[in-house]
Amino acid sequence: MTLAELQANEALRREEFPVTAHRTFLAHAAVCPLPRRVADAINARANSGTLDDQEAGLPPRYFQDTRSLVAGILHAQPGEIAFIGPTSLALSFVAAGLPWKRGQNILVYHDDYPSNVYPWMALADRGVEVRFLNLRELGQARLIDIQGQVDEDTRLVALASCHFISGWRLDIEAVGRWLRSRGILFCLDAIQTLGAFPTTVEHVDFLAADAHKWLLGPCGAGVLYVRQEVQDRLQPIVHGWNNVRCPEFVVQDQIKFRPDARRYEAGSQNLLSLAGLRASFALLEELGVDSIAADLTRKRIWLCEALQARGCQVLLPDLPPANTGGITTFSSPREESVSLHARIQAAGIVTSLRTQRGGRQWIRVSPHFYNTQEELERLVDVVG
Numbered sequence: 001m002t003l004a005e006l007q008a009n010e011a012l013r014r015e016e017f018p019v020t021a022h023r024t025f026l027a028h029a030a031v032c033p034l035p036r037r038v039a040d041a042i043n044a045r046a047n048s049g050t051l052d053d054q055e056a057g058l059p060p061r062y063f064q065d066t067r068s069l070v071a072g073i074l075h076a077q078p079g080e081i082a083f084i085g086p087t088s089l090a091l092s093f094v095a096a097g098l099p100w101k102r103g104q105n106i107l108v109y110h111d112d113y114p115s116n117v118y119p120w121m122a123l124a125d126r127g128v129e130v131r132f133l134n135l136r137e138l139g140q141a142r143l144i145d146i147q148g149q150v151d152e153d154t155r156l157v158a159l160a161s162c163h164f165i166s167g168w169r170l171d172i173e174a175v176g177r178w179l180r181s182r183g184i185l186f187c188l189d190a191i192q193t194l195g196a197f198p199t200t201v202e203h204v205d206f207l208a209a210d211a212h213k214w215l216l217g218p219c220g221a222g223v224l225y226v227r228q229e230v231q232d233r234l235q236p237i238v239h240g241w242n243n244v245r246c247p248e249f250v251v252q253d254q255i256k257f258r259p260d261a262r263r264y265e266a267g268s269q270n271l272l273s274l275a276g277l278r279a280s281f282a283l284l285e286e287l288g289v290d291s292i293a294a295d296l297t298r299k300r301i302w303l304c305e306a307l308q309a310r311g312c313q314v315l316l317p318d319l320p321p322a323n324t325g326g327i328t329t330f331s332s333p334r335e336e337s338v339s340l341h342a343r344i345q346a347a348g349i350v351t352s353l354r355t356q357r358g359g360r361q362w363i364r365v366s367p368h369f370y371n372t373q374e375e376l377e378r379l380v381d382v383v384g
Contacts, residue, residue: 003291003369017370024349024375029164029192029327029366031212031219034276038217041279042272054271063269066278070223073281073289074207075200079260080231082224083269083277087191088115090208090224091158093264094187095119097234102127104155109133109141111357113164116189120158128155137316138356139163140323143174156185161199162192165354165362166315167300167327169193176203185230191222195284196326196368197293205230211273214326214368217280221273226261240266292369296326299367299376303328306380315362328365329354332383337361340383347382349375 006013019025019033034042048057059065067078074081084090100123108120110132124130131154135145141159150157157179162169172188179186180203187206193199195214201207207225211217226234236243236257243263245256257263284292304317307330315329331337341353341363352364367376 001286003287003295006287006370007372013370013372020370022348024371024378026365026367026371026375026379027350027352028196028214028216028368029364030352032214032216032368034218035216035280035283037283038276038279041275042218045272045275049271058271063274066274066281069278069281069285073194073284074223074225075202076225077228079262080201080225080228082226082261082264083222083274084208084224084264085210085220085222085270085273086115087189087208087210087222088119090222091116091187091189092119093224093237094206094208094226094234095123095158096237098156098185099233099235100126100128100155103129103153105129105131105151105153106155107131107133107146107150107157109135109139109159111135111138112160113189113191116158116160129153133159137166137168139166139168140316141168141170141175143171143178146175147178150182150184154182154184156187158187159189160192161188161190161194162197162325162327164192164327165329165356165364167325167329168316168319169197169323169325171322172199173203179203192327193325195280195289195292196296198289201225201227206234211277211280215277215280216283216368218273218276220270221277223277224261224264226264228260231261231263234264236263236266238264238266242267287369295369296367297321297324299371300324300326300328302373303365303367303376303380306376307383310380310383312383326366326368329362330365331360331362334384337363344379344382347378349379349382351379 014021067081070081071078176186185205188204190199190207190209194209205227210222212219243266304314307314312330312332344351354364355361
């Protein structure tokens with residue numbers, strides 16, 4: 001299946017994405033509906049678990065092949081991929097697992113999504129200075145902003161690959177290259193781009209992303225990437241039979257972790273979520289992330305122009321290509337956002353209501369590749 005075939009064939013679209021028969025879903029930056037093939041993969045694994053040991057019947061290379069599938073899209077090595085779960089948990093693994101020293105500092109963005117702020121704020125109790133990135137516009141993190149706010153004591157910079165309200169997509173390569181040249185670790189919350197735009201790890205030390213947004217996978221089926229060269233520096237904060245050596249389940253006299261990213265997986269895998277994650281990554285590989293990114297860029301450009309033509313204020317409407325994400329955020333001068341959001345919802349269109357610091361509320365629109373031009377036009381018509 002190609003993207004063009006999907007968009008040109010309504011019967012195929014409804015078969016692959018059952019939600020399209022019931023509503024127009026434009027909120028993939030929140031929690032996605034599952035594609036049929038992802039739900040089928042989860043159901044098949046669940047049904048198999050009713051007949052035998054839940055792990056029975058798994059191919060010998062099931063976990064390794066799944067790591068390879070994820071690693072291929074990230075441009076990583078399979079041994080750098082761990083299946084941890086929610087983004088919040090994976091980022092907490094990084095924050096809590098590094099050996100911090102008093103007087104070191106980290107740079108984060110205070111108005112980022114809470115999952116990528118609180119784990120770092122908690123390090124203040126360990127004598128780490130938590131610095132908040134000062135930006136001119138909401139979420140618009142540029143390399144020059146970062147360069148001006150780090151120093152010789154900065155140990156790590158933690159940012160999102162795309163801001164969850166403004167839609168500004170970080171130039172990961174430029175930021176990552178510069179930080180590595182300074183010996184500063186780079187941790188990326190990639191949940192708002194992985195599955196929507198090319199998101200690779202050549203210049204990243206740590207990356208976390210759950211599957212329930214643009215990856216079109218189940219909730220809690222996240223991945224943690226840890227660059228091989230820094231795995232010895234990131235100590236596991238959990239211990240169990242799966243990540244500590246215990247041949248034949250016999251406890252050893254010393255704790256010796258697995259030699260790769262599996263050291264962060266303490267116990268049994270969530271097989272149902274992993275089945276869904278595997279299916280979602282296979283779908284993205286089939287369609288091609290570059291094709292998806294081009295489609296989402298076109299949709300954002302059209303939405304910005306159409307909404308502005310209706311008199312709406314759009315956050316960051318004229319983004320350069322390198323910073324264009326899949327999110328379009330707007331408000332109307334004619335109607336409060338809470339009321340407008342409810343009216344859009346009543347029309348069978350799913351969007352998100354988001355609030356920035358200070359209380360201003362916005363409508364966030366985040367279509368995916370299977371949404372049609374007609375659905376976008378219908379949204380704009382309802383906005384009025």
